[in-house]
Amino acid sequence: MVKKNNIKQASEHNPFVVPEGYFDTFSERLMERIDHSEKPAVSAPQSAILRYLKPVLAMVASFTIIFMLIYFPVQLIGPKSLSQNNEPFSVLPEFMNFYQVNDHAIIQAFEQTETKTEHDYDNQFIESVLIASLTEYDLLQLNNNYYEN
Amino acid sequence: MSDKHLIDRLKNPATKREAFHELVKTYQEKLYWHIRRMVIDHDDTDDVLQNVFIKVWNSIETFRKESMLYTWLFRIATNESLTHLAQQKRRKIFSGTIENEFMINNLKSDKYFDGSEIERKLQAAIQKLPDKQRLVFNMKYFQEMKYTDMAEILETSVGALKASFHHAVKKIEEDLKDEDI
Numbered sequence: 001m002v003k004k005n006n007i008k009q010a011s012e013h014n015p016f017v018v019p020e021g022y023f024d025t026f027s028e029r030l031m032e033r034i035d036h037s038e039k040p041a042v043s044a045p046q047s048a049i050l051r052y053l054k055p056v057l058a059m060v061a062s063f064t065i066i067f068m069l070i071y072f073p074v075q076l077i078g079p080k081s082l083s084q085n086n087e088p089f090s091v092l093p094e095f096m097n098f099y100q101v102n103d104h105a106i107i108q109a110f111e112q113t114e115t116k117t118e119h120d121y122d123n124q125f126i127e128s129v130l131i132a133s134l135t136e137y138d139l140l141q142l143n144n145n146y147y148e149n
Numbered sequence: 150m151s152d153k154h155l156i157d158r159l160k161n162p163a164t165k166r167e168a169f170h171e172l173v174k175t176y177q178e179k180l181y182w183h184i185r186r187m188v189i190d191h192d193d194t195d196d197v198l199q200n201v202f203i204k205v206w207n208s209i210e211t212f213r214k215e216s217m218l219y220t221w222l223f224r225i226a227t228n229e230s231l232t233h234l235a236q237q238k239r240r241k242i243f244s245g246t247i248e249n250e251f252m253i254n255n256l257k258s259d260k261y262f263d264g265s266e267i268e269r270k271l272q273a274a275i276q277k278l279p280d281k282q283r284l285v286f287n288m289k290y291f292q293e294m295k296y297t298d299m300a301e302i303l304e305t306s307v308g309a310l311k312a313s314f315h316h317a318v319k320k321i322e323e324d325l326k327d328e329d330i
Contacts, residue, residue: 015269
């Protein structure tokens with residue numbers, strides 16, 4: 001019984017207190033905070049545009065840095081054969097003109113090479129694989145073979 | 150002044166500020182104690198209460214007149230309190246504190262708690278309840294709200310609230326059974 005009375009008393013009295021004058025000044029402090037938070041919203045529209053652009057710019061900059069960090073080391077330390085293999089692409093039109101190689105000759109030459117994967121691809125893809133693998137010497141040989149035949 | 154008239158003035162930009170000041174003066178204490186019983190710490194309560202009124206300031210235009218202002222305000226205060234507790238719980242659990250233990254720690258460290266040892270033990274027992282059960286217990290036991298009002302604020306049924314309150318009382322009694330009070 002004593003216990004129940006103690007609990008009842010404990011629950012009737014509010015043990016929590018507030019700092020003196022808290023409720024008298026609350027409204028003023030609240031309005032100050034509202035006014036303060038509303039000021040940036042009515043500032044120059046430029047800042048709003050910048051605010052939207054900032055994350056986009058940051059993302060673009062990050063991707064650029066990541067790309068550069070990967071691209072340049074690969075260029076510097078990557079196998080030289082990669083760049084050599086690209087050569088026929090860049091000089092191909094000149095070679096084709098100079099040696100008068102046509103598409104037919106290229107395909108024929110391709111059939112004579114050791115490449116066995118042509119059945120796996122369509123013709124268009126085969127051409128690009130072949131062209132990429134040809135060197136100046138190959139093209140010269142092709143041209144000779146074609147005219148001999 | 151009726152709530153309807155106050156709402157009309159709140160929605161009018163010319164009278165919004167003055168009406169808002171009146172709204173704050175009318176409801177600040179009721180909402181403060183509703184939040185304080187949940188989050189315990191005075192400084193946290195102050196933050197949550199300000200957030201509640203800022204939400205009211207920003208969204209008063211969307212308030213529907215058919216709802217009761219009192220219900221709407223208590224609903225915002227309840228949601229803000231529960232959100233605050235969930236954030237606090239995440240932070241404390243991350244730092245290794247057992248769930249709800251931080252609420253008892255809050256009580257111990259609260260410089261604005263001026264209760265006897267019995268009151269502290271009772272509050273500690275209440276803090277051990279799950280958040281929603283504690284909310285129901287506080288609203289019914291300390292704030293003496295009607296179940297129908299509570300049902301509207303918490304968007305649940307009267308039956309569910311009664312069951313929740315019954316479980317809360319049982320748990321508190323169980324917790325205090327071994328205490329020498």
